[in-house]
Amino acid sequence: MSALVAATRVQREKYPHAFRVPQRVLNSEGTTLKPRQVICSTLEDGEEVIIELRQGAAVPEEDVDAAEWTEEAYGPQANLMDCKFRWKVGGQQEFPKYVRGDYYVAPRWQGVYPQKDYGGPFEIQVVPVDVGPDQVDWIASRTAGFIEAR
Structure with missing residues (x-):
């Protein structure tokens, strides 16, 4: 521990x-x-x-x-925060290339994680991840150490 x-x-x-x-x-x-x-x-x-x-x-x-x-x-290099999106496979064959949006820090946590350092726009590439025989999940994932406000 x-x-x-x-x-x-x-x-x-x-x-x-x-x-x-x-x-x-x-x-x-x-x-x-x-x-x-x-x-x-x-x-x-x-x-x-x-x-x-x-x-x-x-x-x-x-x-x-x-x-x-x-x-x-x-801090930013602590890798305690994790952001993960999983694209659910349906009848479609086309997958998005990126997930885009904005990080917002809850007001009560901004004393620890200031919005200017931890919030802001993001763009994460969606990549295939093997999860089993002949099974792939499409995931966009990022940890705090790699989050960059743009």
């Missing part, structure tokens, strides 16, 4: 309806664990893990460590 997974589990258990996003995970000595650092290979059995949850929608500017952790955990 990674530090980010552990932090998210604690957040959901303690504050399931609150806007308290994990902003840092530390060991008992106060050393920050990377978001994707595997806990069982870093800590001893029974060692304490400290999970800090953000109090508001944004990380305070003076907290550079929390800002760096948040960027690594949730």
